[in-house]
Amino acid sequence: MSLALREALLAFRRAPLMSALGITTIAFSLFAFGLFGLVALNIRAALLEVEDRVEVRAFLADGTSEDAIAALLGDIGAFPEVREVGYVSPDSALARSREELAEFSDVFDASVLPGSIEIRLREGSRDPVTVQAVSDRIATYPAVDDVRFGREWVEKLYRIRTVAVYAGIGLGIVFALVAVIIIGSTIRMAILARAREIEIMRLVGATDGFVRLPFLIEGTIKGTLGGLLAVAMTWLAHGLITRTLFESVFFSPMQVAAGVAAGAALGFVGSLMSVGRHLRAVWRDA
Numbered sequence: 529m530s531l532a533l534r535e536a537l538l539a540f541r542r543a544p545l546m547s548a549l550g551i552t553t554i555a556f557s558l559f560a561f562g563l564f565g566l567v568a569l570n571i572r573a574a575l576l577e578v579e580d581r582v583e584v585r586a587f588l589a590d591g592t593s594e595d596a597i598a599a600l601l602g603d604i605g606a607f608p609e610v611r612e613v614g615y616v617s618p619d620s621a622l623a624r625s626r627e628e629l630a631e632f633s634d635v636f637d638a639s640v641l642p643g644s645i646e647i648r649l650r651e652g653s654r655d656p657v658t659v660q661a662v663s664d665r666i667a668t669y670p671a672v673d674d675v676r677f678g679r680e681w682v683e684k685l686y687r688i689r690t691v692a693v694y695a696g697i698g699l700g701i702v703f704a705l706v707a708v709i710i711i712g713s714t715i716r717m718a719i720l721a722r723a724r725e726i727e728i729m730r731l732v733g734a735t736d737g738f739v740r741l742p743f744l745i746e747g748t749i750k751g752t753l754g755g756l757l758a759v760a761m762t763w764l765a766h767g768l769i770t771r772t773l774f775e776s777v778f779f780s781p782m783q784v785a786a787g788v789a790a791g792a793a794l795g796f797v798g799s800l801m802s803v804g805r806h807l808r809a810v811w812r813d814a
Contacts, residue, residue, distance in 0.1 A: 546717065547750070550717075550750050551750050551754050551757065552757070553710050553754075554710055554754030554758075554791070554794075555754040555755075555757035555761065557703070557706055557754075557758075558754055558755055558757075558787075558791050559757075559758040559762060560703060560706075561700070561703035562758050562762035562787065563762060564696075564699055564700070564703060565700075565762075566762060566766060566776070566778070566779070568692070568696045568700075569777055569779065569783075570776050570777050571692055572692070573777045575688065576651070578685060579651070579654045579685065579689075580651075582648075582649060582659065582678075583646055583647060583648050583677065584646075584647040584659065584663050584666065584676075585646055585647070585675070585677065586600075586604075586644060586645040586666050586667075586669075586672045586674075586675045587643075587644045587672070587674045587676075588600075588642055588644060588671055588672065588673060589642075589670075589671055589672070590642065592643065592671045596671045597615055597643070597671070600669055600671055600672070601613055601614075601615060601645065603669070604666060607662060607665070608653075609649050609650055609653035609658055609661075609662050610647055610649060611648050611649055611650040611651075612648040613645060613647050614645070614646050615643065615645055616643065616644045616645070616646055617643050618641045618643050642673065645666075645672075647662070649662065654686075655682075656686050659682055663675045663676075663677050704790075708794055708801065744799045746799065747796055747799025747800075748792050748796045748799070749795070750795050751791040751792045751793070751796065751798070752788060752791055752795065754791050754795070755787055755788040755789075755790065755791020755792065756788055756791075758787070758791065759784055759787055759788060763778065
């Protein structure tokens with residue numbers, strides 16, 4: 529293992545320009561992946577912020593007593609899907625309406641605004657099916673006159689989130705394949721450049737595994753360095769976006785570590801896919 533590691537490091541010294549070019553190419557490929565990931569992360573954060581506003585509103589029947597309201601708050605608050613529940617009195621509803629719609633403040637009257645209960649749902653319980661189920665359950669209480677949650681808006685939000693998830697998975701796979709192809713190409717060039725050396729190793733009895741291991745280590749190192757460089761470039765892009773356009777979210781330390789590990793994994797996979805095929809070509813041509 530130590531010999532294979534030394535051979536892999538020697539490859540960087542033998543062809544520093546090619547190694548630097550390979551690392552840079554990998555870095556830019558992973559940088560494109562990182563930018564896409566950054567966009568996906570911020571879209572997800574924006575959608576979560578919007579989703580947090582999803583609420584169910586239960587309008588109470590006229591004359592509902594305080595005891596009935598308190599019992600209803602307790603029952604609804606015990607739902608596993610519910611994060612927060614609160615009572616809005618007619619006077620509070622009137623003040624809020626006049627504040628939010630100041631131009632129509634003269635139209636509102638406390639007598640036409642019923643008391644209501646606002647229900648906010650937990651993350652993961654804001655899809656249309658779950659919101660509808662919660663609404664239907666609340667509507668069964670005698671004190672509840674009507675339940676609304678903006679069905680059309682919730683369904684559109686859920687569709688946008690679903691499209692974003694599948695688009696993210698598809699584009700992520702495409703970028704990963706591009707990175708693997710690029711890494712495989714750099715390893716192929718290294719194999720062809722060392723064809724004579726590989727033939728000599730074969731003549732002295734080196735096994736395929738012994739010959740392959742330095743290339744696999746080399747690909748993993750290039751993928752790791754490319755991943756680190758890509759993270760640095762993505763951080764600079766994040767800073768530029770935050771300074772010039774809008775406040776954006778960056779990857780967590782765990783996600784950064786996962787990104788670098790993904791670069792190393794892509795380097796290993798790209799090397800593994802390339803080294804066997806091209807070594808066989810070298811054996812055949814020798």
